[in-house]
Amino acid sequence: MITMDDIIRDGHPTLRKVAEEVEMPPSDEDKQILKSLLEYVINSQDTEVCSRYGLRPGIGLAAPQINVSKRMIAVHLTDEKGVLYSYALFNPKIISHSVEKAYLESGEGCLSVDEVIPGYVPRYARITVKGTNLDGEAVKLRLKGYPAICFQHEIDHLNGIMFYDHIDKTNPFRRIEGAIVINR
Template sequence: MTEYTLIYVPDPALRAKSQPVSTFGAELRELVDNMARVMREEKGVGLAAPQLGISQRVIVLEVAQALERDGELIEPVPLTALINPQITPVGNDKAEGWEGCLSIPGQRGYVERWRHITYTAQDINGRAVQGRASDFHARIIQHEVDHLDGILYTDRTDQVETFVRPAS
């Protein structure tokens, strides 16, 4: 099994537009498994393949249990892999919120995102999937889809703060 590791800014792979996935099988399953492993080890809630240096349109996300973040109750989201995702805003409602990124440790920024989105994608077997997400769930998907286009959250804000990550 190939072991993938997280890459960090300023690695140019984080700024490249990812290629659509056209082959579904064992190699894709291995990538998704590795992405979930890295995301969990790093205590993240989402990860895009470019963050492992892989130029493929693949994201994973998971909120394992309900939690409170910046005064907001966040509902659990089961482990989800979206292949070739596309998002569409629902309505005009946007919200600002703090975001961080595993590829930019020690920073977070205040970013405006759509509150409600729908998405279409493929699952790990290539079957079409669609869904709807709101609030933090929608924020995660938008953040990770941005990675697929070489966009970092720091491109969407001028409100960035630096902090020291507490030792775990």
């Protein structure tokens, strides 16, 4: 089971590397790593498990965050309509996106970043992601709003990008022209 001790923190060199593609079919070890990423985000949303193991709640986790520089992410969240998005993907890739932007009004956080970094993080409002699930099946997801933001955050980790890299350094709360504001 992954705990906070397994999650590397901001400044660790692995977080700035471009992660390697996972060879298909994935090895048993890669499958186990991906399962454990999903298990962490699910466990971290259970208050009892959180307090027992000292977990910080999260909705997504990428393999580089546990010092494994491979293209694997797990996401577990519900959108504003209560629809559950629970995915563990090998080699996820954004294959298309909207011109329109969106951002979380509350800003973004990260399990690898201990301090709060205020500011708006511009993202695409809608994306299409392709990847491979734990059963080796090709998955194609059309995402918008909160789920789209989460997937972009996790895929950024695979490319050595941190959420705060997107924040306007001179004016972190500058309104993003024409963007959809998402309240979570």
